[in-house]
Amino acid sequence: MQGRVFMAVVFLLYAASMAIAGVPGDGERLAETCTGCHGTKGASPGNYIPVIGGQHAGYLKKSLVEYRDGLRPGGVMANLAKGYSDGQIDDISKAVASWKWKNSPIKSAFKGKKLAVETESCVACHGKKGEGSADTPRITGQSPGYLKVVLQEFSDGKRKSPEMELIKGVAATELDKLVIFYTRK
Amino acid sequence: MNRRDFIKNTALGVGAVTLFGSRAFNVHAGEILPKKGKRVVVAGGGFGGATAAKYLKMMDPKLDVILIEERASFISCPVSNLVLVGLKEMKDITFSYSTLAKKYGISVLNAKILAIDPVSHKVETSKGSVAFDRLILSPGVDFIYDNIKGMDARSQELFPHAVKAGPQTIQLTQELKAMKPGENMVMSIPEAPFRCPPGPYERACLVANYLKNNKKGSKIIVLDANQDVVSKAKLFKAAWKDYYEGIVEYHPDSEVKEIKAETRTVVASSGEYVGAILNIIPEQKAGSMAFMGGLMPQGRRWSPVSALSFESSVHKDVHIIGDATDGDVIGSMPKSGFVASTMGKAAAASVMAMLAGKEPVSPYLANTCYSMVNEREAIYVTGVFEYDPQTKKIAGKKAAGGVSPERSVLLGHQAEDWAKGIWSDTLG
Incomplete structure (x- = not known):
C-alpha cells in the first residue's frame, strides 16, 4: 500500500515536471479545438451555438457523453464527441468549465413590463438566477437560438431527460417566453 | 534598379566604397523592429x-x-x-x-x-x-497554370478562380450579375488536393440557386477533374437533384486541357464547353x-x-x-x-x-465545415485528428469523421454562427 502511494507521488512529481511553463496541458489543448465554433474561451458569438466557457464541468461531460452515445440530437457534436476517450472528455469538460462564463452577446428583445412566465419549476434545479450547478446547466445568458432548439427537443421528446419531462408537449409560444426570460437584455 | 544596385552604384560613383564597408552590400532595406527578447x-x-x-x-x-x-x-x-x-x-x-x-x-x-x-x-x-x-x-495556396494551354496572364485575369476571397470574388459577382438569361457559367475543379474541398460544390449549389431565381434558362456546367464529388458527395448531389435539376450540369473525370479565350471555350478531357463566364479553378500548390x-x-x-x-x-x-x-x-x-x-x-x-x-507537445486538430445548398439550408462534414507516435503521422478518428445525415435550416443557422465563431477565434 505504502509502495503504491509512493509510486503515485513519484508519478505526480514526474507529471508536474513535464508541464512546461506557459504551454497549456493536454486538456486545455484539446478544449481549444472547440473554440473554432464556440469562440475563444467558449464565449460563443453566435445565436445557435451555445456558450460553453464556464459551464459546469458535470453538465459538459454529460452532454459530450450523450452526444457520443447518440442519446442527444447533436448535429456536428454527434460526430465530434465520438473522437474522444472517456478520459479526454473528462479533461475537455474540466478545461472548458475553468474558463470564465460570458453571457451571449445576443439577447432576446422584450419590451413589455412583466413577462408572464412560470419559472418556479426551472428555479428548483437551475437555481434562482438560472446559474445551474454540477450536472444542471447554467441557462441565464445562454445563446437564445440554442436554448430554444434545446427546449423544443425536450418538448418534442427528441431528447430524453427525467428532469425535463415536465416540459414535454409545452407549446412553442410558451418555450419562447422561457427563452426570453433567461436571455433578455 | 533596386536599392542594392543603387547603393552599389552610388558608392562606386562617389568613390567611397570604404564608407559603406563590405557589409552594406548584404543589407537590402535594413533591419526593422530590432529584436530584444525571444x-x-x-x-x-x-x-x-x-x-x-x-x-x-x-x-x-x-x-x-x-x-x-x-x-x-x-x-x-x-x-x-x-x-x-x-x-x-x-x-x-x-x-x-x-x-x-x-x-x-x-x-x-x-x-x-x-x-x-x-x-x-x-x-x-x-x-x-x-x-x-x-x-x-x-x-x-498558390495556383498552377502550366498544365492548361492558353491560360496566359490575360486569361488568368479574364477567368477568375475566386478561390482566394478578394478582388476575384468581386469580379465573379459582377460577371454573374451581368450575365444574360440563357447564358451559362462553366466552373472547373482541379484534381484534389485543393483548398476547401467542398467549396466548388457549394458554389455550384449557390450559383444554381441564383440562376434559378434570376437568369431563366441559364445553367452552371461543372467540370470536375476528379472521378466524383470530392466532399459531401451524396448531400451535394441530392441538392442538385432536388433543387437544381437541369441547372447544375455535372461532368466528372473532366480535366481542363485548354482555354480558348476568344470563343470562351474550355477544352476538357470530356469535351468542349462554352460559357459566358469561365470560372477556372487551377491545380494548387503551397503559397509562394x-x-x-x-x-x-x-x-x-x-x-x-x-x-x-x-x-x-x-x-x-x-x-x-x-x-x-x-x-x-x-x-x-x-x-x-x-x-x-x-x-x-x-x-x-x-x-x-x-x-x-x-x-x-502533441497536436490536437479538428475540422468542422458547413456548406450552404441554398440561402437557408446547410450540410456539414466533421473530423477529429490526433498524432500517432507509432506512425509519426496525424490520423483521423474514424468514428468522428462524417457528414450530416441530411440538409436542414437549423444547420443553416449553425453555419452562419460557425463563421462568426471562427472569425472571432481568429481575429477577435
Missing part, C-alpha cells in the same frame, strides 16, 4: 497564421510576436460563395487585424514577404528585414513563401513538416502550417480554414515549448 514571427495572416499569433500571445503576453501580412485586412474564404450570389457583401467577410494588435499586443506588419533566410533567422519584407528566433509560416529559403524540396508542391511540431523537415526553427502542408507527410486532412486554425494553435503550443528548450 521573438516569434508569423508570416501570413490567414486562419492559420492569425490564430497562431493570437494563441502565442494568449500563452505568454510578454512574448514578442510579429504577424506579417501583405493584405491590409483579412478577407474570409468561408462565406465568400454567398457574396458571389448577393446573399452577403464583401464587407461581411472583411475584417481588420486591429484587435490582434490592440487586445493581444501583436505587432502587425503590413508588408510583403520577399525572402526567408532560415539560417540567419531573418525574413526579408517589403518594409525591411525582421529577425526571429522561431518562424511560423502560414503560406496558404513556402518556396523561399530552400524550404521546399525540389519537385514538391506541398511543404514537408513534422506532424508533431509542424517544424519544417528541411530547416529547423521554421514551422509551416495550414493548406501548404503536405498531407502525404503528416497525414491526410482537408485543406480547410478550420484545420489551419487548429494547426495554428497546435504549432503555437509546440513553438512555446521549443523556445523553452523542451520537446514539442
Whole structure:
C-alpha cells in the first residue's frame, strides 16, 4: 500500500515536471479545438451555438457523453464527441468549465413590463438566477437560438431527460417566453 | 534598379566604397523592429497564421510576436460563395487585424514577404528585414497554370478562380450579375488536393440557386477533374437533384486541357464547353513563401513538416502550417480554414515549448465545415485528428469523421454562427 502511494507521488512529481511553463496541458489543448465554433474561451458569438466557457464541468461531460452515445440530437457534436476517450472528455469538460462564463452577446428583445412566465419549476434545479450547478446547466445568458432548439427537443421528446419531462408537449409560444426570460437584455 | 544596385552604384560613383564597408552590400532595406527578447514571427495572416499569433500571445503576453501580412485586412474564404450570389457583401467577410494588435499586443506588419533566410533567422519584407528566433509560416495556396494551354496572364485575369476571397470574388459577382438569361457559367475543379474541398460544390449549389431565381434558362456546367464529388458527395448531389435539376450540369473525370479565350471555350478531357463566364479553378500548390529559403524540396508542391511540431523537415526553427502542408507527410486532412486554425494553435503550443528548450507537445486538430445548398439550408462534414507516435503521422478518428445525415435550416443557422465563431477565434 505504502509502495503504491509512493509510486503515485513519484508519478505526480514526474507529471508536474513535464508541464512546461506557459504551454497549456493536454486538456486545455484539446478544449481549444472547440473554440473554432464556440469562440475563444467558449464565449460563443453566435445565436445557435451555445456558450460553453464556464459551464459546469458535470453538465459538459454529460452532454459530450450523450452526444457520443447518440442519446442527444447533436448535429456536428454527434460526430465530434465520438473522437474522444472517456478520459479526454473528462479533461475537455474540466478545461472548458475553468474558463470564465460570458453571457451571449445576443439577447432576446422584450419590451413589455412583466413577462408572464412560470419559472418556479426551472428555479428548483437551475437555481434562482438560472446559474445551474454540477450536472444542471447554467441557462441565464445562454445563446437564445440554442436554448430554444434545446427546449423544443425536450418538448418534442427528441431528447430524453427525467428532469425535463415536465416540459414535454409545452407549446412553442410558451418555450419562447422561457427563452426570453433567461436571455433578455 | 533596386536599392542594392543603387547603393552599389552610388558608392562606386562617389568613390567611397570604404564608407559603406563590405557589409552594406548584404543589407537590402535594413533591419526593422530590432529584436530584444525571444521573438516569434508569423508570416501570413490567414486562419492559420492569425490564430497562431493570437494563441502565442494568449500563452505568454510578454512574448514578442510579429504577424506579417501583405493584405491590409483579412478577407474570409468561408462565406465568400454567398457574396458571389448577393446573399452577403464583401464587407461581411472583411475584417481588420486591429484587435490582434490592440487586445493581444501583436505587432502587425503590413508588408510583403520577399525572402526567408532560415539560417540567419531573418525574413526579408517589403518594409525591411525582421529577425526571429522561431518562424511560423502560414503560406496558404498558390495556383498552377502550366498544365492548361492558353491560360496566359490575360486569361488568368479574364477567368477568375475566386478561390482566394478578394478582388476575384468581386469580379465573379459582377460577371454573374451581368450575365444574360440563357447564358451559362462553366466552373472547373482541379484534381484534389485543393483548398476547401467542398467549396466548388457549394458554389455550384449557390450559383444554381441564383440562376434559378434570376437568369431563366441559364445553367452552371461543372467540370470536375476528379472521378466524383470530392466532399459531401451524396448531400451535394441530392441538392442538385432536388433543387437544381437541369441547372447544375455535372461532368466528372473532366480535366481542363485548354482555354480558348476568344470563343470562351474550355477544352476538357470530356469535351468542349462554352460559357459566358469561365470560372477556372487551377491545380494548387503551397503559397509562394513556402518556396523561399530552400524550404521546399525540389519537385514538391506541398511543404514537408513534422506532424508533431509542424517544424519544417528541411530547416529547423521554421514551422509551416495550414493548406501548404503536405498531407502525404503528416497525414491526410482537408485543406480547410478550420484545420489551419487548429494547426495554428497546435504549432503555437509546440513553438512555446521549443523556445523553452523542451520537446514539442502533441497536436490536437479538428475540422468542422458547413456548406450552404441554398440561402437557408446547410450540410456539414466533421473530423477529429490526433498524432500517432507509432506512425509519426496525424490520423483521423474514424468514428468522428462524417457528414450530416441530411440538409436542414437549423444547420443553416449553425453555419452562419460557425463563421462568426471562427472569425472571432481568429481575429477577435
